[in-house]
Amino acid sequence: MERTLIKDLKGKIGQQVKIHGWLQILRDQKSMQFLVLRDRTGLVQAALWKKGNPELAEKVSALGTESALTLIGTVVENEVVKLGGIEMQLESLKVEGNAEAPLPFEPFGDTLPDQDYRLDWRYLDLRRERNRLIFEVQTTLEAAMRAYWVQHDFIEMHSPKMMGAPSESGAELFEIKYFERTAYLAQSPQFYKQMAMAAGYENVFEIGPVFRADPSFTSRHMTEFTGVDTEISWIDDHDDVMKFMEKWLAYSYQAVKDKHYQQIKDLLGTELVVPAVPFPRMTMAEAYQILKRLDYKLPPEKKGDLDPGAERALGNYVKEKYGNDFVFVTDWPATVRPFYHMRHEDNPALTKSFDLLGRGLEITTGAQREHRYEVLAAQAIEKGLTLPPIQNYLNYFKYGCPPHGGFGLGLSRLLMIMLDLPNIREAVYLFRGPNRLEP
RNA sequence: GGGGGCGUGGUGUAGUGGUCAAACAUGCGGCCCUGUCAAGGCCGAGACCGCGGGUUCAACUCCCGUCGCUCCCGCCA
Numbered sequence: 001m002e003r004t005l006i007k008d009l010k011g012k013i014g015q016q017v018k019i020h021g022w023l024q025i026l027r028d029q030k031s032m033q034f035l036v037l038r039d040r041t042g043l044v045q046a047a048l049w050k051k052g053n054p055e056l057a058e059k060v061s062a063l064g065t066e067s068a069l070t071l072i073g074t075v076v077e078n079e080v081v082k083l084g085g086i087e088m089q090l091e092s093l094k095v096e097g098n099a100e101a102p103l104p105f106e107p108f109g110d111t112l113p114d115q116d117y118r119l120d121w122r123y124l125d126l127r128r129e130r131n132r133l134i135f136e137v138q139t140t141l142e143a144a145m146r147a148y149w150v151q152h153d154f155i156e157m158h159s160p161k162m163m164g165a166p167s168e169s170g171a172e173l174f175e176i177k178y179f180e181r182t183a184y185l186a187q188s189p190q191f192y193k194q195m196a197m198a199a200g201y202e203n204v205f206e207i208g209p210v211f212r213a214d215p216s217f218t219s220r221h222m223t224e225f226t227g228v229d230t231e232i233s234w235i236d237d238h239d240d241v242m243k244f245m246e247k248w249l250a251y252s253y254q255a256v257k258d259k260h261y262q263q264i265k266d267l268l269g270t271e272l273v274v275p276a277v278p279f280p281r282m283t284m285a286e287a288y289q290i291l292k293r294l295d296y297k298l299p300p301e302k303k304g305d306l307d308p309g310a311e312r313a314l315g316n317y318v319k320e321k322y323g324n325d326f327v328f329v330t331d332w333p334a335t336v337r338p339f340y341h342m343r344h345e346d347n348p349a350l351t352k353s354f355d356l357l358g359r360g361l362e363i364t365t366g367a368q369r370e371h372r373y374e375v376l377a378a379q380a381i382e383k384g385l386t387l388p389p390i391q392n393y394l395n396y397f398k399y400g401c402p403p404h405g406g407f408g409l410g411l412s413r414l415l416m417i418m419l420d421l422p423n424i425r426e427a428v429y430l431f432r433g434p435n436r437l438e439p
Numbered sequence: 440g441g442g443g444g445c446g447u448g449g450u451g452u453a454g455u456g457g458u459c460a461a462a463c464a465u466g467c468g469g470c471c472c473u474g475u476c477a478a479g480g481c482c483g484a485g486a487c488c489g490c491g492g493g494u495u496c497a498a499c500u501c502c503c504g505u506c507g508c509u510c511c512c513g514c515c516a
Contacts, residue, residue: 025476025477027474027475027476027478029471029472029473029474029475029478030471030472030473031472031473031474032473032474032475033475034474034475034476034478036476045475045476047474047475049473049474050473051473064467065466078474080474080475080476081474081475081476082475082476083476087474111450111451111452111464111465111466112450112451113449113450113451114450114451114508114509115508115509116507116508116509117450117508172514172515188516210516212514212515212516214513214514214515215440215514216513216514216515217509217510217511218510218511218512218514219509219510219511220515220516221514221515221516222516225516226516227516228516299512307512307513308511308512309512361516362515362516363516364516365515365516408516409516410515410516411516412516413516414516435507435508
């Protein structure tokens with residue numbers, strides 16, 4: 001017999017069906033038993049008169065909640081049943097996996113175990129409907145991003161995650177044993193996607209793992225996360241990158257809204273709004289003026305940078321003033337940006353760079369890159385780097401590299417702000433942090 | 440790396456010097472109930488209050504140390 005999904009049972013009144021799922025509730029009474037089975041599409045009640053099948057009733061009595069079951073029975077209409085007005089008359093049962101769940105499940109959401117405990121039992125916590133939804137949304141989101149890139153003739157890259165030499169700063173790299181040498185886990189595909197520019201691929205993207213050996217203990221950091229990266233050739237300046245990015249994001253939001261709007265509202269309590277394009281933009285100088293007006297006190301040592309409180313304040317300001325969850329902050333001082341960000345011709349103290357804040361959280365850094373070998377090398381030296389470790393990278397720009405720029409976005413951070421999740425651990429399948437490598 | 444908070448049955452909490460050989464909810468086990476539906480009723484098992492030391496006549500409760508978790512800052516996506 002073929003499997004029927006619970007959402008399709010309404011169309012099978014009077015028929016015998018087979019369903020698979022997890023036992024959410026068992027109500028074992030004197031003469032009757034009621035099982036509530038959950039599959040990925042919903043809940044249904046199955047009923048059994050014990051007298052009619054004592055052997056089956058005994059099997060049912062032995063079940064623990066969250067057992068994995070296959071049920072066979074006849075679907076009947078029954079107005080009395082609060083769960084959809086239908087139920088299944090249980091005829092046979094196959095126990096695929098008996099369980100005694102160490103976690104309370106929905107609808108006991110108000111006594112949810114704490115986060116760390118749920119991470120230990122992640123594979124059970126993920127059974128909760130709202131958690132499944134998060135990854136359905138992620139799937140739709142990534143598919144939409146890819147669709148947009150593909151429509152615009154981007155090439156998908158998969159760059160190596162093991163590197164022979166530390167790039168950029170190097171401080172946040174994980175070292176790994178690589179035969180007789182030391183290798184490093186990639187903390188960004190930055191150099192490789194720029195290499196694709198030198199290779200003439202013009203427009204590329206990559207969705208892949210990124211590793212950061214930062215001992216950060218916050219609700220928005222991970223030591224391994226999924227980076228969403230794009231690089232675009234023949235741009236005039238960083239605004240071209242921003243123009244691409246906002247359309248690409250709005251398109252992806254729209255795809256999520258089309259498919260999951262109601263469920264996101266019902267299960268997560270979040271009203272998904274597709275951001276209006278273009279996103280508000282402000283230069284760092286303008287951001288500082290706004291912060292001053294808002295009376296936000298930025299610590300003096302930040303010198304041209306923002307701190308998380310300032311980002312939240314700007315996010316709120318833009319939301320109120322423009323009704324947008326997103327804002328580009330542009331033209332960051334060279335002192336707080338990496339050496340490969342291009343500087344403004346008329347003001348070399350400022351870079352042609354941007355951050356994208358979503359609901360006051362930094363989710364993206366982007367820039368036009370410096371593609372002129374001599375200038376790039378000079379900027380590296382100015383930042384205190386020595387050239388030999390980055391010579392391979394620098395060489396990309398010796399043989400005719402087009403002007404280009406791009407951005408890197410944290411997938412889980414985007415999901416976090418899109419769904420208004422309180423912690424990035426909710427937005428990632430398996431969390432990796434300084435103190436967590438399991439499960 | 441710096442700072443704050445927390446650590447009590449399986450889970451979530453209450454208790455903040457003696458009345459706590461620890462309470463409540465939920466889960467679990469048993470019994471009762473011919474249709475339940477966040478079922479209900481009765482009974483029961485389950486924590487020496489993270490660990491070590493100290494103060495005190497007396498510590499779950501105060502102090503010190505330690506471990507764990509968590510949040511914020513730094514760093515970033």
